[in-house]
Amino acid sequence: QLARRPDTRDLVLISGGGRAELRLWSLATVETRLCCSPLASVMLRPGDGGRGNKKAWRLVQSETQAEGETRFMSVDTVWAGQRLVVGVACSDSSVRVYTLRPGEELEAVCEARQHQHCLLQLRMIPDTDKMVTGTTGGHLSVWALSEDSLTMETEVSVHKSGVNCLDLRRSEDGWDIVTGGDDTCLVLSRYSGGQITVIWRSDLRCGHTTQLTGLRMVGDLIVTSGVDQRLILWRHSRTAAGERVSWVRSKCVSVADVSSLDILTEDARRLGVVLAGVGMERI
Numbered sequence: 001q002l003a004r005r006p007d008t009r010d011l012v013l014i015s016g017g018g019r020a021e022l023r024l025w026s027l028a029t030v031e032t033r034l035c036c037s038p039l040a041s042v043m044l045r046p047g048d049g050g051r052g053n054k055k056a057w058r059l060v061q062s063e064t065q066a067e068g069e070t071r072f073m074s075v076d077t078v079w080a081g082q083r084l085v086v087g088v089a090c091s092d093s094s095v096r097v098y099t100l101r102p103g104e105e106l107e108a109v110c111e112a113r114q115h116q117h118c119l120l121q122l123r124m125i126p127d128t129d130k131m132v133t134g135t136t137g138g139h140l141s142v143w144a145l146s147e148d149s150l151t152m153e154t155e156v157s158v159h160k161s162g163v164n165c166l167d168l169r170r171s172e173d174g175w176d177i178v179t180g181g182d183d184t185c186l187v188l189s190r191y192s193g194g195q196i197t198v199i200w201r202s203d204l205r206c207g208h209t210t211q212l213t214g215l216r217m218v219g220d221l222i223v224t225s226g227v228d229q230r231l232i233l234w235r236h237s238r239t240a241a242g243e244r245v246s247w248v249r250s251k252c253v254s255v256a257d258v259s260s261l262d263i264l265t266e267d268a269r270r271l272g273v274v275l276a277g278v279g280m281e282r283i
Contacts, residue, residue, distance in 0.1 A: 134163025214261025
């Protein structure tokens with residue numbers, strides 16, 4: 001995840017993964033060179049899973065130990081003034097929130113757990129105190145973040161299994177949320193008035209034949225990728241009969257086992273799509 005610092009061209013790079021570790025770097029362009037320097041890091045269990053932490057046995061027995069093998073599956077950020085807020089979706093079914101202020105350490109603010117499924121996706125909803133998560137159980141949830149607490153506001157089941165990819169955009173009726181899952185389906189939902197409503201769901205007549213692994217929304221267009229090595233372009237439209245998402249065109253790609261997709265460039269005439277998996281491809 002990349003987050004641009006307010007009022008500057010500098011970037012903060014955030015990554016999470018195994019051993020429940022979160023790392024931040026500062027990226028800046030000096031003349032023609034891109035410079036990277038460590039900014040902050042945090043682990044659920046300091047000392048690489050607890051090794052080297054010597055405490056009295058009564059104190060250790062009274063503490064609740066975080067699982068050392070927890071993975072940070074997805075991160076997203078939002079700037080609140082000069083404070084960087086980092087939301088993390090974790091494999092132990094928890095949502096964790098950290099903050100970073102200028103010149104300070106990365107600080108854990110709050111965490112919450114509502115069910116027993118691993119969290120795969122997390123996105124902050126811009127200009128709000130809300131975030132969206134997707135789980136291995138196919139659940140789509142919206143969380144409300146206050147100063148020091150996190151509560152689930154609403155949840156629906158949108159897929160039969162894992163929510164592998166997720167993107168959102170502001171619409172005239174609230175926030176449109178598009179998800180792709182292990183069940184090969186593409187689902188359009190809408191968050192409005194504190195509730196999530198499923199608007200449209202793909203079927204077997206068109207789309208991917210395997211699980212979806214990448215998804216991005218650009219205006220009324222939706223770009224998806226899957227393990228079937230196909231890149232598909234969809235269009236979201238509104239008619240008198242209602243809303244629908246229509247297949248526009250698809251293309252077979254050269255990258256096997258596609259794991260992620262992003263939009264590199266966009267203008268009125270052209271989209272630049274980058275796929276990553278066993279290799280990379282730009283289309």
